[in-house]
Amino acid sequence: MIIDDIKHFLKAQIISCDETKKGQVIIMVAPDAIATAIPYLFKDKYLRFMTITGIDVRQYFELSYHFSDDGTGTIISIRTRLTDKSFPRIASITHIIIGANWIERELHEMLGIVFEGHPNLKHLLLSEDWPAGNFPLRQNGQSDGK
Amino acid sequence: MVNAFTQSLFVFHAACSPCNNCDIEILDMLAPRHDVERFGIQLVGSPRHADVLLVSGAVNKKVVHRIKRLYEQTAKPCFVIAVGGCACSEILFRDSYNTCGPLDTILPVDMYIPGCPPKPEAMIAGIVKLMEKLKGKKK
Amino acid sequence: MENKKNSFIPIGPYHPLQEEPEFFKLFVEGERVTGIEIDIGYNHRGIEKLSEAKNFEQGVYAVERICGICSTSHPFAYVNAIENLAGIEIPERAKYIRTFVGELERLHSHMLWLGLVGHFAGYNTLWMWTWKHREPVLDIFERISGNRQHYSMMRIGGARTDIDSNDIPWVLQQIDTLQSALMMIFETLANDPVFAARTKGVGILTKQDIQDYGGVGPLARASGVAFDVRRNAPYAAYGLVDFDVITAETGDIFAKAVVRIREMLESIRMIRQCMEHLQSTAGPFFVNVKEIPPGEGIGRHEAPRGECFHYIRTDKTNRPVRHKIRAPSFMNVATNQKAVIGQYISDALLILGAVDPCYCCTERMIIVNKESPDRILTANDLLKLSHEKTIRLRKEGGYPL
Structure with missing residues (x-):
C-alpha cells in the first residue's frame, strides 16, 4: 500500500523496483530524486529512518537509504548510484532528518562522498589528523592507514 | 616505598577502545560477589592518585595520545596492567586500519592478564600476584 | 553566543559499543545546560572493514567483539542477515x-x-x-x-x-x-x-x-x-x-x-x-x-538498547563484500543533543545515562586541553553534584538519609 503510494508519487523517477526479497523493497532512483523522495517518505508517510548504507562497487558508489515501515515490518530502501568516482556528491538530507547527521559524516570519512548542504561535514570516528584522501572503506584505497 | 604497594592498591581504570567486556568485569570485581575492596583495592577517579593503571582494549589512533598523556600524569612508580586479549595482543583487531599495536608497544607493561574477557577471579589473582612479587622484591 | 558559554564540563571520553565511545562537552550557564557537543570515535576499531576479510563462520565471532554487553545482539543480527540472504x-x-x-x-x-x-x-x-x-x-x-x-x-x-x-x-x-x-x-x-x-x-x-x-x-x-x-x-x-x-x-x-x-x-x-x-x-x-549465494540481506535484532541493524552483501566468495552495522546507540546517543538542553547540571549525568550507552565509563578521567574555561568539573564532581541533590531532596522531604 505504502509502496504503491511511493510509486505513484515518484512515477517516472523510479528506475526499477524490486519487491521479490522477503521483508525488503528496493526502489532504485537517480541521485537527483533523493531530494524529493526522502521528504515524502519521512514527512508524509511517517516512515522511520534507519540508516544509510554506502558501498563501493568499483564502477560506482551505491547509497541505500533504509526506512522502516514499522506497522508491517518491511524495510523500504531507496537506492541510488553515484557514477562520478572522482568526485562523488549528493544532496544532504540532514535538514530533513536530524538523525542523518552522523551517518552522513561517517560516509563522508569512510567513502569520501560529499553531502552537499551538510552543516558540519568533519570527521566523526577517525582522528582529526587522519591523512586526507585515505578512505578506509573504498575498495582500492590503502585501507590500513599504517 | 615499595611497601606502599603491598597493602592497598589504588587502581585507575583506563579503557582504550574496548568492547566494554573487560570493563564490565573490572566493575564486577567491585560488586558484592568479588568485592576487591576487602583487599584494599580501590578504583580511583584520577590517574594522579593511581598506583596501578588497568588498561583494557585495543588502542586506536584517537586514543593513543590520550593514554600516553594519562600515563605521564600518574605518580611514578606506577604499574601498568594490560587486561584482556585486546590490550595484550590485539587479537582480531591487529589487522584494523585504526589500531596502533598492542599496549606494550605504547606503554611499559608490567603485567598481562589475558582472556576475552578475563574472569574477575583472574584479575584478582593477577593483582595479588603483582603484590606478592613486590613483597618479594623488598626482601 | 560564544561569551555565554562561560563554562564547559567534559564528560568522557570512552564508551563501549562499536563506534560510540563518547566525549560529551556540556556547555553551562549557571546551573543550566545550554549546549552539548558530542565527540565520538574513541572506540572505532573498523569492524566493518575487518568483517570483509573474515569468512562467514569467523564473522559471527568477529561481530561479537563489537560490544561486550550486547555480545549476542550483533551475532544475532548477523546470522539473521545471512539467513535472510540465503533463505535458510x-x-x-x-x-x-x-x-x-x-x-x-x-x-x-x-x-x-x-x-x-x-x-x-x-x-x-x-x-x-x-x-x-x-x-x-x-x-x-x-x-x-x-x-x-x-x-x-x-x-x-x-x-x-x-x-x-x-x-x-x-x-x-x-x-x-x-x-x-x-x-x-x-x-x-x-x-x-x-x-x-x-x-x-x-x-x-x-x-x-x-x-x-x-x-x-x-x-x-x-x-x-x-x-x-x-x-x-x-x-x-x-x-x-x-x-x-x-x-x-x-x-x-x-x-x-x-x-x-x-x-x-x-x-x-x-x-x-x-x-x-x-x-x-x-x-x-x-x-x-x-x-552462501551472492545477494544481499538485512538482519535485525531487538538488542537491549534497541534495534540492531546489519546489512550484508555477498558475491560468490565465502566472505562478505560489504557489511554495514548500525548499532542502536548510534541513533540513541544523538538524542542527548535534545534531552539535556535546559536541564540542571546535577541531572545531566542521569539524562546521559538514561540512554543506556553502557555508561560505566563516566568515572574515568577526562582530558582537558582546549581553551581555558572558568570552571572545570570532573566526572567525579558531577557525580558528587548528583549525590548532593539526592541528599538535599531527602532532607527536604524528611526522609531518612
Missing part, C-alpha cells in the same frame, strides 16, 4: 535457544543499567544490590555456554551448542530467585519519593524528537513509540512465545526506568516459556549450511 530456515529448537539467550542478555543488560542509574542518582545500595543479583544471570551463561560474557551461542543455521536438559531445572531455579529479588527492588524503587523526584519530568523526549533522531528501543518506547522488532518483524521464536511490548507515554527518565524494569519481567516470562519448550521437545539445533 532454522530448526525450531534453535529458534528457542536463540530467544532464550537473547532474553537472558536483555535481563543482564537492563540490570546493569539499573545499577548504574542507582549509582548516578546516589543510590549506591541499588547499584550493589542489582549487581549482586546480576551474577546468577552470568552464572547461567557460564553453565550453558562456557563463558560469562561473549557466549558465542549463534552460528549460521542454528545455535552453536545445545541446552542440556539437566541444566534446565537449575536455570529455572535461578530465574525464580532472580524474580523475587527483582520484585523487591522494584517495589522499593516505585515507593521511593526521592527517586521519583529525581527522575520524573527530567530529560523529556517527545514522540516527535524520537522520530527526528530515529531513536529506537526502550528509549523510544518510553516516549510512546510502540516499535519493537520482536513484535513488528518477528524472528527466531519471538512469533511463538507470548510477551507484551512495554510502552510508556511521558518520555522522562522515570518512564525509561519503568519500561526497562517491566521488560525484565517480560524477559523472565519468555525465558520460562523457552525453557518449557526446550525441556519437553527434542530435535536438531542447527542445519548445515554449505554455501
Whole structure:
C-alpha cells in the first residue's frame, strides 16, 4: 500500500523496483530524486529512518537509504548510484532528518562522498589528523592507514 | 616505598577502545560477589592518585595520545596492567586500519592478564600476584 | 553566543559499543545546560572493514567483539542477515535457544543499567544490590555456554551448542530467585519519593524528537513509540512465545526506568516459556549450511538498547563484500543533543545515562586541553553534584538519609 503510494508519487523517477526479497523493497532512483523522495517518505508517510548504507562497487558508489515501515515490518530502501568516482556528491538530507547527521559524516570519512548542504561535514570516528584522501572503506584505497 | 604497594592498591581504570567486556568485569570485581575492596583495592577517579593503571582494549589512533598523556600524569612508580586479549595482543583487531599495536608497544607493561574477557577471579589473582612479587622484591 | 558559554564540563571520553565511545562537552550557564557537543570515535576499531576479510563462520565471532554487553545482539543480527540472504530456515529448537539467550542478555543488560542509574542518582545500595543479583544471570551463561560474557551461542543455521536438559531445572531455579529479588527492588524503587523526584519530568523526549533522531528501543518506547522488532518483524521464536511490548507515554527518565524494569519481567516470562519448550521437545539445533549465494540481506535484532541493524552483501566468495552495522546507540546517543538542553547540571549525568550507552565509563578521567574555561568539573564532581541533590531532596522531604 505504502509502496504503491511511493510509486505513484515518484512515477517516472523510479528506475526499477524490486519487491521479490522477503521483508525488503528496493526502489532504485537517480541521485537527483533523493531530494524529493526522502521528504515524502519521512514527512508524509511517517516512515522511520534507519540508516544509510554506502558501498563501493568499483564502477560506482551505491547509497541505500533504509526506512522502516514499522506497522508491517518491511524495510523500504531507496537506492541510488553515484557514477562520478572522482568526485562523488549528493544532496544532504540532514535538514530533513536530524538523525542523518552522523551517518552522513561517517560516509563522508569512510567513502569520501560529499553531502552537499551538510552543516558540519568533519570527521566523526577517525582522528582529526587522519591523512586526507585515505578512505578506509573504498575498495582500492590503502585501507590500513599504517 | 615499595611497601606502599603491598597493602592497598589504588587502581585507575583506563579503557582504550574496548568492547566494554573487560570493563564490565573490572566493575564486577567491585560488586558484592568479588568485592576487591576487602583487599584494599580501590578504583580511583584520577590517574594522579593511581598506583596501578588497568588498561583494557585495543588502542586506536584517537586514543593513543590520550593514554600516553594519562600515563605521564600518574605518580611514578606506577604499574601498568594490560587486561584482556585486546590490550595484550590485539587479537582480531591487529589487522584494523585504526589500531596502533598492542599496549606494550605504547606503554611499559608490567603485567598481562589475558582472556576475552578475563574472569574477575583472574584479575584478582593477577593483582595479588603483582603484590606478592613486590613483597618479594623488598626482601 | 560564544561569551555565554562561560563554562564547559567534559564528560568522557570512552564508551563501549562499536563506534560510540563518547566525549560529551556540556556547555553551562549557571546551573543550566545550554549546549552539548558530542565527540565520538574513541572506540572505532573498523569492524566493518575487518568483517570483509573474515569468512562467514569467523564473522559471527568477529561481530561479537563489537560490544561486550550486547555480545549476542550483533551475532544475532548477523546470522539473521545471512539467513535472510540465503533463505535458510532454522530448526525450531534453535529458534528457542536463540530467544532464550537473547532474553537472558536483555535481563543482564537492563540490570546493569539499573545499577548504574542507582549509582548516578546516589543510590549506591541499588547499584550493589542489582549487581549482586546480576551474577546468577552470568552464572547461567557460564553453565550453558562456557563463558560469562561473549557466549558465542549463534552460528549460521542454528545455535552453536545445545541446552542440556539437566541444566534446565537449575536455570529455572535461578530465574525464580532472580524474580523475587527483582520484585523487591522494584517495589522499593516505585515507593521511593526521592527517586521519583529525581527522575520524573527530567530529560523529556517527545514522540516527535524520537522520530527526528530515529531513536529506537526502550528509549523510544518510553516516549510512546510502540516499535519493537520482536513484535513488528518477528524472528527466531519471538512469533511463538507470548510477551507484551512495554510502552510508556511521558518520555522522562522515570518512564525509561519503568519500561526497562517491566521488560525484565517480560524477559523472565519468555525465558520460562523457552525453557518449557526446550525441556519437553527434542530435535536438531542447527542445519548445515554449505554455501552462501551472492545477494544481499538485512538482519535485525531487538538488542537491549534497541534495534540492531546489519546489512550484508555477498558475491560468490565465502566472505562478505560489504557489511554495514548500525548499532542502536548510534541513533540513541544523538538524542542527548535534545534531552539535556535546559536541564540542571546535577541531572545531566542521569539524562546521559538514561540512554543506556553502557555508561560505566563516566568515572574515568577526562582530558582537558582546549581553551581555558572558568570552571572545570570532573566526572567525579558531577557525580558528587548528583549525590548532593539526592541528599538535599531527602532532607527536604524528611526522609531518612
